[in-house]
Amino acid sequence: MGHAHVYAHEIMHRGRVPMEPVDFVPDWADRPRKAKFHPDAETFPLPPSPAGPPHTAPRRPAPGFTLPLLSGMLRDSYGLTGRRLAVQANTDLAALPHYRHANWSRGTASGGGLYPVAVHWAAGPGGPLTPGLYHYAPHQHGVRRLLTGDVTGDVREAVGPGAGDAGRATQYLVLSVKYWQNAFKYNSFSFHAVSMDVGALVQTWRLWAAQYGLRIEPLLWFDEERLARLLAVAAEEEGVFAVVPLTWQGARTPAEGGATGATARHRDVERSRRVIEFEALRRIHRATAGRAADRPGPGALDAAA
Numbered sequence: 277m278g279h280a281h282v283y284a285h286e287i288m289h290r291g292r293v294p295m296e297p298v299d300f301v302p303d304w305a306d307r308p309r310k311a312k313f314h315p316d317a318e319t320f321p322l323p324p325s326p327a328g329p330p331h332t333a334p335r336r337p338a339p340g341f342t343l344p345l346l347s348g349m350l351r352d353s354y355g356l357t358g359r360r361l362a363v364q365a366n367t368d369l370a371a372l373p374h375y376r377h378a379n380w381s382r383g384t385a386s387g388g389g390l391y392p393v394a395v396h397w398a399a400g401p402g403g404p405l406t407p408g409l410y411h412y413a414p415h416q417h418g419v420r421r422l423l424t425g426d427v428t429g430d431v432r433e434a435v436g437p438g439a440g441d442a443g444r445a446t447q448y449l450v451l452s453v454k455y456w457q458n459a460f461k462y463n464s465f466s467f468h469a470v471s472m473d474v475g476a477l478v479q480t481w482r483l484w485a486a487q488y489g490l491r492i493e494p495l496l497w498f499d500e501e502r503l504a505r506l507l508a509v510a511a512e513e514e515g516v517f518a519v520v521p522l523t524w525q526g527a528r529t530p531a532e533g534g535a536t537g538a539t540a541r542h543r544d545v546e547r548s549r550r551v552i553e554f555e556a557l558r559r560i561h562r563a564t565a566g567r568a569a570d571r572p573g574p575g576a577l578d579a580a581a
Contacts, residue, residue: 337489400428429534445521
């Protein structure tokens with residue numbers, strides 16, 4: 277039985293057979309930040325969200341995303357939309373009124389306020405920003421520029437020719453997970469937790485975009501190692517989970533090729549003094565990424581559906 281099956285079995289039976297390490301206790305004093313931090317990267321604030329569509333009259337579908345639409349989708353899903361001050365039974369209740377210890381909520385269910393999913397925007401030509409690679413900063417509701425230059429060709433080559441129309445977009449959202457950002461609390465269980473969080477986020481985007489007649493179709497099969505190089509992250513520390521192509525208003529069909537082999541100039545700075553690795557996490561990541569570039573042909577998985 278492969279590592280993925282072993283891990284799934286351990287997750288399903290963890291109520292009776294605790295997962296290793298059974299004696300793990302989070303070091304809350306040395307916890308990581310709730311979002312990635314690029315101290316030297318320039319941050320661009322995103323514009324206000326568009327007004328919601330009317331509920332009484334049919335709305336004409338939008339021809340594609342715009343910057344206000346993308347801003348609204350990001351804010352309503354992964355931005356800081358509320359501050360938790362309600363009466364509850366958690367032990368941190370006395371500290372919540374103090375701003376330093378404030379706990380914020382978001383629109384996407386699952387995962388509380390840990391924000392383990394990093395949303396990167398590979399912006400190509402025809403968009404509102406200078407082409408480049410950006411990271412969505414939920415606490416500022418802005419994007420940090422990690423690299424200047426069109427890298428959408430690198431994303432298209434990573435997703436491969438089997439992606440169809442999605443592989444000919446000029447704007448992409450690349451979703452990655454920095455494991456320690458969640459594993460500091462959930463240890464070996466964290467891979468399961470962050471996989472659910474990625475799914476909850478993407479489904480939130482689907483529901484949000486549908487009200488404007490837009491579709492969100494994530495790609496889950498791609499060359500993960502190539503995208504990790506683009507994001508300048510170590511594969512054993514951060515996994516790339518999904519690529520979401522965006523239909524953009526006024527965008528033209530991109531030219532063939534265009535891969536640059538570029539790497540993000542700015543990298544996340546870790547706050548924790550001690551980062552712990554978990555063997556179960558390492559094994560399951562290797563198992564899921566080992567053949568990420570071997571996309572099956574059309575219809576190859578129909579029998580398994």
